[in-house]
Amino acid sequence: MILIVDDKPENLVSLRGFLEHNNFSVDSAxxxxxxxxxxxxxxxxxxxxxxxxxxxxxxxxAETILDYSKAKDTPILFLSAVNIDKEFITRGYQSGAVDYITKPFDPDILLLKVKTFNRLFEQNNQLKQIQKSLKKEIEQRKLLEKKKDEFISIASHELKTPLTSMRGYIQLLERIINKENNEDLKTYISKASFQINKLGDLVSDLLDISNMESGKMKFNIRPFSFQDMLNNAVENIQHIFPEHSIIRKGSADLIFLGDEMRLEQVVVNYLTNAIKYSPDKREIEVESIITKDTLEIRVSDSGIGISKELQDQLFEKFFRVEESSNRFQGLGIGLYICREIIQRHNGICGVNSQLGKGSTFFFNLPIKNT
Known part of the structure; x- marks a missing residue:
């Protein structure tokens, strides 16, 4: 609706009739x-x-209207037959008007201006409604994200207690079976222990994500031998997967300032992924490269690989490649945690891969931390 303000009744009647004839709703004062x-x-x-x-x-x-929040976006068009000098026109714009028309005016020009300002106001209102709707949706997404994080945190903590008990009972069974020297039972217990450890790793990953989201993930920053940490990670994985051969290249012989446990977690994740996604291959390569500015660790396999268009999403939370999700278990959070750990050390993660020919996962750390 358009509001016409004029103290002369004949002007109100004339302009109102003109606008209503052109299908505008009109009010007057x-x-x-x-x-x-x-x-x-x-x-x-x-x-x-x-x-x-x-x-x-x-x-x-006009100045009073602009101070009123609900009407501040309403366009004001001055229409005057008396105050047509430049100083009045200037003051009109300074008062917040979008236009200043002097009489006598061309009806066609006035109609075009009215249509334009009316349309702009409607479009502006539509944009505001869209923004309001988007804001509401974002607030709902954030609320759902918060509830999800709370659930993950509670579920992870609740799962840790029975897992600890199960590990204890498994260890007791292992001691009893070792005394009886029953090979079949040893195999079953070993498999059960392996699955419990996998479940424990998943719970730990969920806890890590929960702590990251809430800003509670702690880092124990201290100097440590990077080469010793790397050796320890490789030896542990080699012990768990003795049928695989882990080939070493280069050296990371330096003292690094960071969280040794968290960085070992990244290396272990890279190694287990390399073994997991190359089921028909037996060789994994770990390469250490020291340059002037960075320390780079590369873990390469000759496995299934991943297409170029999906590589950028690999380090996103809960991302899993659909083609391989039925063959390989996991929540799709390991690489996300790796990226967060490396970023907290001011480094970067990445991958180079070719579908069907294997992958090389790497991370770079600033050499200034040595």
């Missing part, structure tokens, strides 16, 4: 004070305002 009362109750798409009026003139009305 015969004074500045009446216009302000109407603006308090109704949102208008355009206000056509006479300048010279008794009491409050058009400039004062």
């Amino acid at each position: 015969s004074s500045g004070e009446e216009a302000l009362r109407k603006v308090l109750k109704t949102i208008y798409s355009l206000i056509i305002l006479d300048v010279q009026m008794p009491g409050m003139d058009g400039f004062e009305v």
Whole structure:
């Protein structure tokens, strides 16, 4: 709806008839004070305002309207037959008007301007509604994300207690079976222990994510031998997967300032992934490269690989490649945790891979931390 403000009844009747003839809804006010009362109750798409009026003139009305939050976006068009000098036109724009038309005016030009300002107001309102809707959706996404993180945290903590008990009972069984020297039972217990350890690793990953999201993940920063940490990680994996051959290249013989346990967690994740996703191959390569600025660790396999278009998503939370999700178990959070750990050490993670020909996962760390 358009509001016309003019103290002369003949002007109101004439302009109102013209606009209504062109399919606009129109309201009118015969004074500045009446216009302000109407603006308090109704949102208008355009206000056509006479300048010279008794009491409050058009400039004062415009300035007051702009101070009112609900009407501050309503375009104001000044229409005047008396105040046509440059100083009045200038003041009109300074008062917040979008245009200043002097009489006599061309009806076609006025109609075009009214249509344009009316359309702009409607589009602006539509944009506001879209923004409001998006904001509401984002707040709902954030609430759901918070609830999900709370659930992960609670579930992870609750799972740790029975897992600890199960590990204890398995260890007791292992001692009893070792005394009886029953090979079949040893095999079954070993498999059960392996599966419990896998479940424990998943719970630990969920806890890590929960702590990351809440900013509670702690890092124990201290100097340590990077080469010793790397050796320890490789030896542990080699012990668990004796049928695989882990080939070493290069050296990481330096003292590094960081969290040794967390960085070993990254190396172990890279190694287990390399073994997991190359089921028909038996060789894994670990390469250490020291340059002037960085220490780079590369873990390469000759496994299934991953397509180029999916490589950028590998380090995202809960991402899993659909083609391999049925063959290989996992939650899709290991690499996300690796990226967070490396980023906390001011480094970067990445992957180079070719579908069907294997992958090389790497991370770079700044040499200034040595």
